[in-house]
Amino acid sequence: xxxxxxxxxxxxxxxxxxxxxxxxxxxxxxxxxxxxxxxxxxxxxxxxxxxxxxxxxxxxxxxxxxxxxxxxxxxxxxxxxxxxxxxxxxxxxxxxxxxxxxxxxxxxxxxxxxxxxxxxxxxxxxxxxxxxxxxxxxxxxxxxxxxxxxxxxxxxxxxxxxxxxxxxxxxxxxxxxxxxxxxxxxxxxxxxxxxxxxxxxxxxxxxxxxxxxxxxxxxxxxxxxxxxxxxxxxxxxxxxxxxxxxxxxxxxxxxxxxxxxxxxxxxxxxxxxxxxxxxxxxxxxxxxxxxxxxxxxxxxxxxxxxxxxxxxxxxxxxxxxxxxxxxxxxxxxxxxxxxxxxxxxxxxxx
Ligand SMILES: [Mn+2]
Numbered sequence: 001x002x003x004x005x006x007x008x009x010x011x012x013x014x015x016x017x018x019x020x021x022x023x024x025x026x027x028x029x030x031x032x033x034x035x036x037x038x039x040x041x042x043x044x045x046x047x048x049x050x051x052x053x054x055x056x057x058x059x060x061x062x063x064x065x066x067x068x069x070x071x072x073x074x075x076x077x078x079x080x081x082x083x084x085x086x087x088x089x090x091x092x093x094x095x096x097x098x099x100x101x102x103x104x105x106x107x108x109x110x111x112x113x114x115x116x117x118x119x120x121x122x123x124x125x126x127x128x129x130x131x132x133x134x135x136x137x138x139x140x141x142x143x144x145x146x147x148x149x150x151x152x153x154x155x156x157x158x159x160x161x162x163x164x165x166x167x168x169x170x171x172x173x174x175x176x177x178x179x180x181x182x183x184x185x186x187x188x189x190x191x192x193x194x195x196x197x198x199x200x201x202x203x204x205x206x207x208x209x210x211x212x213x214x215x216x217x218x219x220x221x222x223x224x225x226x227x228x229x230x231x232x233x234x235x236x237x238x239x240x241x242x243x244x245x246x247x248x249x250x251x252x253x254x255x256x257x258x259x260x261x262x263x264x265x266x267x268x269x270x271x272x273x274x275x276x277x278x279x280x281x282x283x284x285x286x287x288x289x290x291x292x293x294x295x296x297x298x299x300x301x302x303x304x305x306x307x308x309x310x311x312x313x314x315x316x317x318x319x320x321x322x323x324x325x326x327x328x329x330x331x332x333x334x335x336x337x338x339x340x341x342x343x344x345x346x347x348x349x350x
Contacts, residue, residue: 001029001127002063003120004037004044010116013089015040015080019073020094022288023117025215030059036076037065040083047076073102081106089113122285122293123307128216129331132286132309135172135218136329136340139211142166143222143343150226150350152201156181156194163209172211176218177290180208187223187323190280190315201227204234204322210290210329217290219311220341221327224348234324237274237316238347241324244268244314245345248282249328252312254335258300265314277316285310286329306332 004027008016018024018037027037028046035048035056047070048056056067070076080088088108095103103110124132146163160179167175182192183199187206199205208221223241225234244265251264262282269275281297284290286309294302296310304310308331315325328341 001026002044002060002065003027004039004065007113007116007120008039008041008089010120011089011111011113013087013111013113015083015085015087016089016113017076017080018091018113019099020091023091023094025288026117026121028056028060028065029215030056031215032056036070036073038076038080040085073099077102077106080108087111089116091117118293121287121289122302123305124287124309124331125307128287129307129309131214131216132218132329132331133340135176135211135213135216136220138167138170138172138213139209139218139220140341140343141170142172142211143207143209143220146207147224147348147350150199150205152199152227154199155196156183156186156192156199157196159199159207160194160209163207167209167211172213173215174212176210176212180206180221182206182323183226185320185322188317188319188321190317190323190325199226203227204230204324206323206325208325208327215288217286217288218340219286219290219313219327219329221313221315221325222343222345222348223324223326224350226350230347230349234322235347237318237322237324240269240272240274241314241316241326242345242347243272244278245312245326245328248312248314249330249337249339252304252332252337254303254305254332256304258294258296258302258304259298261296261304262298262300265312269314269316274316277318278314279317280313280315283311283313283327304332306335308332312337 032052044065089111092112160181184203210219247268248265283296285292313327317323
């Protein structure tokens with residue numbers, strides 16, 4: 001993948017310099033922990049260090065981007081200065097203070113490239129959609145296997161570790177964020193850190209997880225009931241969250257703002273008197289980053305468009321008792337929501 005020229009066209013600058021790992025990966029398709037991508041009308045150069053040079057050369061062979069070993073950040077800036085670049089686009093909010101100072105000292109006129117990156121990255125191309133779809137498939141496959149393996153006495157950490165192992169076994173390169181497994185009342189903390197709580201009969205189980213495939217993330221949450229018959233309060237709350245998920249999935253249209261999308265689920269929960277327990281946003285964009293544009297929440301001003309990928313994840317949380325969240329990764333196609341995920345969202349009782 002080479003998105004360097006596409007980005008430069010959108011940013012009216014003489015040159016563009018990018019050092020953030022996620023933005024660099026978006027530009028080059030190549031993951032690395034160190035490097036700079038420089039692009040102008042004539043060339044794109046990926047400056048990196050010897051740990052990545054060989055891999056990068058192989059990955060970008062035949063493409064527009066050339067690979068050079070950089071001696072230092074200063075030498076990269078000197079190179080750009082030697083090309084008489086005046087207006088230089090950089091992701092301003094990602095710069096460190098020393099980086100900013102170094103750019104100022106060389107008297108570049110800085111243009112912020114962040115908005116162009118966010119807009120471009122939120123709309124996926126066919127290759128990106130294929131990778132996300134596979135990341136979703138792997139997550140679902142691993143989850144289906146895990147369900148058969150959940151046993152009384154198993155700890156949250158054990159279940160989280162096993163799910164991560166299953167995703168890798170199915171071909172994931174990594175998890176997309178720290179897996180959340182919450183047993184019993186721990187589920188009332190939306191981002192509970194798994195610990196040594198043991199699974200017992202008569203407990204809700206909340207699992208929020210995802211994996212990375214070809215650099216792209218999936219994100220999924222299921223809440224199930226383990227052992228015996230779930231109590232009435234839990235079932236009623238589950239139905240409400242399930243309904244809120246369906247209201248959003250059926251109602252979201254291209255052209256809506258993220259705030260309007262969020263209100264579909266929030267309004268549904270309000271009718272049930274549960275909106276005050278829905279303490280987070282409806283969803284977030286998913287791509288190279290597990291959280292990116294667009295925001296589907298009260299502050300979401302960006303309009304939703306075809307080929308955007310985001311989560312739909314309404315939830316309700318009752319402190320000290322239990323929490324429920326149901327989350328799918330979805331894409332907008334033909335103006336409507338098209339799901340990547342096929343696994344059942346109805347209440348599973350094990
Ligand atoms: Mn999520």
